[in-house]
Amino acid sequence: MSGHFSAFSFVDRITAFEPGVRARGAFAIPAPIAHFPACLVAEAVGQLAAWTAMAHIEFRGRPVAALASETRFSRDVKPGQVLDLSVEIDDCDDAAVAYHGEASVAGVRVIELRDCLGPMLPVADFDEPVAMAARLALLRAEGAPPGRFHGVPTLRVVRTSTAEPGVAEGTLQVPAQAAFFADHFPRRPVFPATLLLDAQLTLAQAMLAESGHGSAGALLAPTRMMRVKVRSFTAPGTALQLRAALRPDNSQGETLMVDLTASADDKPVATARAEFSARVQA
């Protein structure tokens, strides 16, 4: 199956594994790709947690969509680097998995996920359970061949005008076809929430730059994402309305808070709050 376990899979190898308890693994960011956004690092941590959770309930269910109380972005990552992933499962049953975890590069933490929660839905609705179990066995043994991931297409937000200061709005047209849909997921293509969050952060970053925030022309970067709540699936071809709004109660000082919302047909799809400040570049 073209793209399955490659076009949107971010665990190459699992080096330590206790189903429903904890896991460690790695993902080598292919050197040839142009960019690997921080949200995909979060995706890698979440995918390791998903393997741990699915194994615990014998592949009856898989976590989809998500709640994430807090994600801390410490450093950017670059193609060619290797992500060391670790997760601790706080709770796991057929209804949901709760976990926390982190990713590091050469021993330096680059991202941390706290208090994440994923509702479990039947694996068979999204993928092939037997193939999933076989894939886990491969990841726990010799690992998947590196370099499978070839990047994701650039997703542009077409800005719409708004008279509100500190607010940016736009439309994100989810492609009807993309390689990642073959992997996410083979039986039910769903636009990855982490790509949506990346687009939301990009919109917020542009809004802050246009509003004159940041010192001496330096671009502010997202340092934390809080209260991420993905409410519904986004199908291929969906037009998403994005909004980034600077919070009025936090618009002073070096740290800025921005409320992020995404909706489709006036129904909320995802909400989050992002913190922007100067961040260390790798």
Add this chain to the structure above:
Amino acid sequence: MSTVITQDEINAVFPTVSATMADALGCDVEDIKPNVSLIEGLDAESIDFLDMVFRLERAFKIKIPRGKIVENARGTLTEAEFEQKGIVTDVGMAQLKSYLSEVPADRFKTPMKVADIPRLFTPETFCKLVVQAQRDAKAAA
């Protein structure tokens, strides 16, 4: 210990429950009235229920069986006694009204689909869940 959850017990946990719910739903705590419908009054969705249960577990250091609120509402009735083809039976409705005693009678529609039972849930429903979980934890200790 009495099996009936008292108003005093509900009142004791309500401030934390309402603050937790407001945080999960992104609304003001003043909007969390004890008997407002979470779905129809506060626009809560299934993901919000999961979020609220998760947060309440942490806030109260308790364990609430996720996705089992309807099972709790069924009480001692078997599934066949409680519902037929997805519709709550008469005896099931009596049990439901007893379990969800905080919900005004006019909100129980007949016939009622099992899938629509969460529409009845209120903050007080979750207060009772918390109190019951606290009792269970105490009994297990």
